[in-house]
Amino acid sequence: MATNDTGFSVDLVHRDSIKSPFYNSSYTPDDQIRTAIQRSISRAQYLQDVIASTQIETPSSYDSNIIASQVEYLMTVKVGTPATSILAVADTGSDLFWTNCEPCKDCYKQNTPLFNPNSSTTYRDLSCSDDFCSAAGSNCENNQCHYNVNYGDGSTSSGTLAKETFTFDTSNGKTVGVDNIVFGCAHQSDGNFKPNMAGIVGLGTGSTSLVSQLGSSVGKRFSYCLVPYSAKNTSSKLNFGSNALFSNPNVQTTNLISGVSDTYYTVNLANIRLGNQDIQLSVNNIIIDSGTTLNLLYYDTVDQIAALLEKEIPLPTVNDSQLQLCYKASDLKKVALPDIVYTLGTATVTLGPTNYFVEFDGKMCLAMIGIGQSSDGSIVQILGNVAQQDFHVGFDLDKGKVYFAPTDCTKQ
Numbered sequence: 001m002a003t004n005d006t007g008f009s010v011d012l013v014h015r016d017s018i019k020s021p022f023y024n025s026s027y028t029p030d031d032q033i034r035t036a037i038q039r040s041i042s043r044a045q046y047l048q049d050v051i052a053s054t055q056i057e058t059p060s061s062y063d064s065n066i067i068a069s070q071v072e073y074l075m076t077v078k079v080g081t082p083a084t085s086i087l088a089v090a091d092t093g094s095d096l097f098w099t100n101c102e103p104c105k106d107c108y109k110q111n112t113p114l115f116n117p118n119s120s121t122t123y124r125d126l127s128c129s130d131d132f133c134s135a136a137g138s139n140c141e142n143n144q145c146h147y148n149v150n151y152g153d154g155s156t157s158s159g160t161l162a163k164e165t166f167t168f169d170t171s172n173g174k175t176v177g178v179d180n181i182v183f184g185c186a187h188q189s190d191g192n193f194k195p196n197m198a199g200i201v202g203l204g205t206g207s208t209s210l211v212s213q214l215g216s217s218v219g220k221r222f223s224y225c226l227v228p229y230s231a232k233n234t235s236s237k238l239n240f241g242s243n244a245l246f247s248n249p250n251v252q253t254t255n256l257i258s259g260v261s262d263t264y265y266t267v268n269l270a271n272i273r274l275g276n277q278d279i280q281l282s283v284n285n286i287i288i289d290s291g292t293t294l295n296l297l298y299y300d301t302v303d304q305i306a307a308l309l310e311k312e313i314p315l316p317t318v319n320d321s322q323l324q325l326c327y328k329a330s331d332l333k334k335v336a337l338p339d340i341v342y343t344l345g346t347a348t349v350t351l352g353p354t355n356y357f358v359e360f361d362g363k364m365c366l367a368m369i370g371i372g373q374s375s376d377g378s379i380v381q382i383l384g385n386v387a388q389q390d391f392h393v394g395f396d397l398d399k400g401k402v403y404f405a406p407t408d409c410t411k412q
Helices: 029-054 131-135 210-217 299-312
Strands: 008-014 062-064 073-079 084-091 098-100 139-141 144-151 156-169 175-190 199-202 221-225 236-240 252-255 266-274 285-288 295-298 326-328 340-344 347-351 357-360 363-366 368-371 391-396 401-406
Touching: 008 156, 029 295, 029 357, 029 368, 175 210, 252 266, 252 347, 266 299, 295 299, 299 363, 299 368, 347 401
Parallel strands: 062 144, 084 199, 098 175, 295 368
Antiparallel strands: 008 073, 008 236, 073 084, 073 156, 098 199, 139 144, 144 156, 156 175, 221 236, 221 391, 252 401, 266 285, 266 340, 326 363, 340 347, 357 363, 391 401
């Protein structure tokens, strides 16, 4: 790829899409939402209990706060020359890209062929003198850079860091090739990884993430537009470079800030407003994360929002074993519902009912989960992918900015 800013887009496939290898035809839409809720609950419990203890990095390991088994969106990358097609998890909550490689001595069972570095003419091991070796928290042996990633659920991936040519099949039918991308060639991977996934593509803010490595070729910019869950036949889009620019006059922008981890895209949560009522906030930062389904907010914040909605909605509630505020779906759809307005730094993001309610089992429930403090007293809040559906959400790593624009993502 040339060094000038080049734009391209690739398909971003939700795990429950009929285009996904995770698609289960026996699952109803209700089943899919219920399991997505459970993944968010597991995510919330993990963040509450463990995140403070996983911040420590050592020279020989890289710790990631994601849960390896929680797949939400996938993308296809072709690695090497000739190319091996890799279907991997697209994750904004981690940095390093890795995939299973031959020989894989102790790897989880992967359904698709493993990448064979000996068969690629463009594969090069990363030397210990390379800056990326230290950036990835690696150790060296025989002038070969090794990595080890420990995930929050106990899963691990380890192997050799290398440089390789990556090829992307774009959404408009073209091909984009990029040389010398650093990635992890895993020779050991164990834990809760799914056999239908061949690795993880890190899209975080760190220097080893894919968007950082694409660098000036894409202006260190990327964006995504997530289609609603109901659009089963339509893929979301992941955009790089000029394709991630915003022409929407309603675009809102704010600065990224330092958060619980430099990997995450964190912004200031200045206010939440429902109707003419402001929510009293105890915590003033939130992570923008496509890998979590529901919003994770401090318990008191969720309680306030639920109480105000219950006053606004003249309907009886129904019980749910997992979520806090639910109504009979057929009744709620007949009622005019207020917007919930998030002030994220200098950006005003207005969420309609489809962004803060989820429908399943004949009811509609508030798409939020209350979380408490971690063991170090910190609270990690997340703006999940339900809240981001039908928004064009973009990140500019050079400028330290995040952008939001309401968009019909099915038409992108």
